[in-house]
Amino acid sequence: MKNSEPESIIKKKQTLGFQAEVKQLLQLMIHSLYSNKEIFLRELISNASDALDKLRFELINNKFISTDNSDLEIIITFDKDNRTINISDNGIGMNRNDIITNLGTIAKSGTQEFFSKLSGDQKKDASLIGQFGVGFYSAFIVAKKIIVKSRHVNSPITEGVLWESEGSGNFTIETINKTNRGTDITLYLRSKEEEYLSSWKLKSIIRKYSDHISFPIKMYKETWDEEKKETVISNNEFEVINQASALWARGKSEITDEQYIEFYKHISHDFEKPLIYTHNHVEGRNEYIQLLYIPSRAPYDLWDRNKRNGIKLYVKRVFIMDDAEQLLPTYLRFVKGVIDSNNLPLNVSREILQESRDVKVIREGSTKRILNILEDLSTSNDKEKIIKYANFWKEFGQVIKEGIGEDNNNKERISKLLRFASTNNDSDIQNVSLMDYIKRMKEGQNKIYYITGENYKSVKNSPHLEIFQKKSIEVLLLTDRVDEWMLSFIPKFENKELVSIAKGNLDLGNLENESDKKQQKETETKFQNLIEEMKKILSEKAKDVRVTYRLTDSPACLVVDENEPSGNMIRMLKAAGQETPNSKPILEINPNHALIQRIQLNNDNIHNWSHILFDQALLAENGVLNDPMNFVKRLNEMLLIK
Structure with missing residues (x-):
């Protein structure tokens, strides 16, 4: 694969600037990945293997490609005198546009998001850089200058391309004669990188990282010279270093x-x-x-x-x-x-x-x-597997939840994989399965209760939880953006209905006794006049006003009808710029709260109190007030009343 004919420049050299993200990545990589610098060879061999794969595919599918019958291979050589390493492949090669796109820019979606996650911690950033996939750029960890010569299989000999850079702000590119297809990469090593100018070192790296490559990776053969009593490297005979079979x-x-x-x-x-x-x-x-x-x-x-x-x-x-x-x-x-x-x-x-x-x-x-x-x-x-699944769920749990709505055939299996935070724990760690919940259900309980919200703190402190905490009933705390969409596809699990505690009328089923129900009816009658008055005052804000028994400490809360989107869902839709249903929430008041009882006894300021209660309930669920100044004004007026 060595180029036997001299390569002459046939077009003027052009200097171009790296994409801004490439400059940033190069600096981060040289510093963050220096402790694992030998991976540069793995990355370059991997790229060469991809180029060979692509050529083999094109040869099968494109009858217009004409090429020689040389075996597909990767050849690695080094030159101690010039302090260079050369990685060559006779794969599909690159033309001028390919070179600029692949070696001058990071052509990936999410680039900005990637850089926003960098922390400045070299160890953490090294991990993130690895996920991003640095490929070719890793060569600058050991190289002070890199020269790439390439010719695409469809390009004529006169349209080879030479790319050169020292990894700072710019690179040069020019058109050359190149007789052989494929890509040759020459690394000019930095000082103190002499260890890579050794056949033993290069072979050990190849066998460690690239033994699985299905194309032969070749280096010059070494033989023992009895006369000189030393190992001699051949200049014309190659040996295969890797197994060269599909792993x-x-x-x-x-x-x-x-x-x-x-x-x-x-x-x-x-x-x-x-x-x-x-x-x-x-x-x-x-x-x-x-x-x-x-x-x-x-x-x-x-x-x-x-x-x-x-x-x-x-x-x-x-x-x-x-x-x-x-x-x-x-x-x-x-x-x-x-x-x-x-x-x-x-x-x-x-x-x-x-x-x-x-x-x-x-x-x-x-x-x-x-x-x-x-x-x-x-x-x-098994402890190790438990830790592995916890790590898996932390990284990929939200994506798995998409499968509930996308894969109906496996919906039941996926449901058993789900994990949630819960009032049974004191942290936001999602480690409670639906089966765990069912095993802990109280006697007489036939529903799985949950609440959705923007974040863990807001749902953990939600007033909707008060009656459930009083009765020691576990509630799942759902804060992922996908949760409400997902739950629309699993109304039941193991024949147990999944119920939002912030929707519809509170129904604790067999967990409520008859005397409680009788007392509730009597209280609703007692507060009927107050309820009717508040309905009129809040007609533009609230769909309804009613007495609730889901509260123990708070004076009021907002709920929605069973089949309507929650306040949290509406806020997410608005944030995404999507249309939202023109629905109003229901205000529920706690008849046992001192403030409600005070209003019941003296309703001179019922107009202000009605609006304050509604706005407080909205704030309690992370809602946004339409008119915060009016809320503050009303609250101040009520505080000044003796």
């Missing part, structure tokens, strides 16, 4: 945990170990291999539902595409891995994937496999 195609007994982990890092560009993985050969009418990983941390772009590059699709070991979204449902978009089918055609297209019965079987089988893993973690008594 997923090997038997499980042939693969070590370390090899599984390094393969995950190769396909995901994540620096951390995966949380867990599964490797299976599925046989029958549909024969395929699945090697699937669940990451330890959520990627920075987890909430981009259109970002679907977790699963690489192969057919008979031939790479087809690296964002096969048809192979797993959207709520499992965090899963990384490889699926290799023996049934699909090599020229498979996205349209074929959407319509193929074989793909549907693979999708169902892979979804089942991931849910099996999660069920095993979530139901285990």
Whole structure:
């Protein structure tokens, strides 16, 4: 793959500036990842492997591509005198636009969100940078200058491209003659990086991080010179350093945990170990291999539902595409891995994937496999698995909740994976399952009670909880944005109705005795006149006013009808710029509260008190007052009354 002919410049050199985010990333990376700098070789080999995969796919599907019959390979050499390392591949290569796009910008959605999460803590930032996937830029950890020469397989010899940069603010790009296709990357090492100018060091890194690469990675062969009593490096004979076979195609007994982990890092560009993985050969009418990983941390772009590059699709070991979204449902978009089918055609297209019965079987089988893993973690008594599931839920719980509405066939299984915060605990940790809740239900209780809100503090202190705390009834505390949407798809669990304590009339069923119900009826009659007067005063704000028994300490609260969106949902819709239903809440007053009893005895200021009670109830559930100045004015007037 060495270029045998001199390369001459045929276009004027052009200097361009890096995208601002690239400059920032380079500085962060050089400082944050310095303790793990050898990963630069893994990243460059991984990119070379991707280029070879893409060429092999194009050769199968594009009859207009003409190329030589040379074997696809990666060659690594070094030069001690010039302090350089060279990584070459004869893959698909890059043209001028590819070079500028891939090496001058970070062409990823969510870039700004990624940078907003950086903390300044080198250890934490190194982890985040790893999730972002730095690839090529990691070479600047050890290199003071990098030169890239590349030619796309469809470009003529006269349209090769030379890219050069010292990793500061700019890079240069020029057009050259390049006789061989593919990409050659030359690293000019920084001072004190001499350890990488060693065949032993480079081979150990390749075998540690890149043994799974399915293309041969070659270096010059070493032989022992008896006369000189030293190892001599050949200048014309190569040896293969890696196993050069698809890792997923090997038997499980042939693969070590370390090899599984390094393969995950190769396909995901994540620096951390995966949380867990599964490797299976599925046989029958549909024969395929699945090697699937669940990451330890959520990627920075987890909430981009259109970002679907977790699963690489192969057919008979031939790479087809690296964002096969048809192979797993959207709520499992965090899963990384490889699926290799023996049934699909090599020229498979996205349209074929959407319509193929074989793909549907693979999708169902892979979804089942991931849910099996999660069920095993979530139901285990093993301490390590309990910790793993807690970590999984913290990172991916909100995404799993999407599956309740998206995957009706597996809704019951997903329901058992759900975890929530609860009044049974004193923290916001989501570790209570619906089954846990049912096991702790009081005698006579036949409903699962929950409350939704903007954050843990607001729901934990909600007045709606007062009667439940008094009666020691557990309530689930739901604060994720997806919760209310999700709950619309699971009205029941194990034949127990899920009920919002902030909707409709309070119904404690068998938890209330007959004497309580009789007393409530008598109280409602006693306060009827006050209720009617308050209804008139609040007609523009409240749909209704009524007596409640869900409160013990607060004078009033707001509720909505059973089938109407909660106040929290309406606020989220408004924040998202969406239309909201023109509905009014219901004001419920606590007849046992001193303030309500005072108004009942002396209703001279009932107009002010009615509005104050409504506004206080709205504030108590994190609502926003339409007219805060009027609220303050009314409150001050009432405070001045002797």
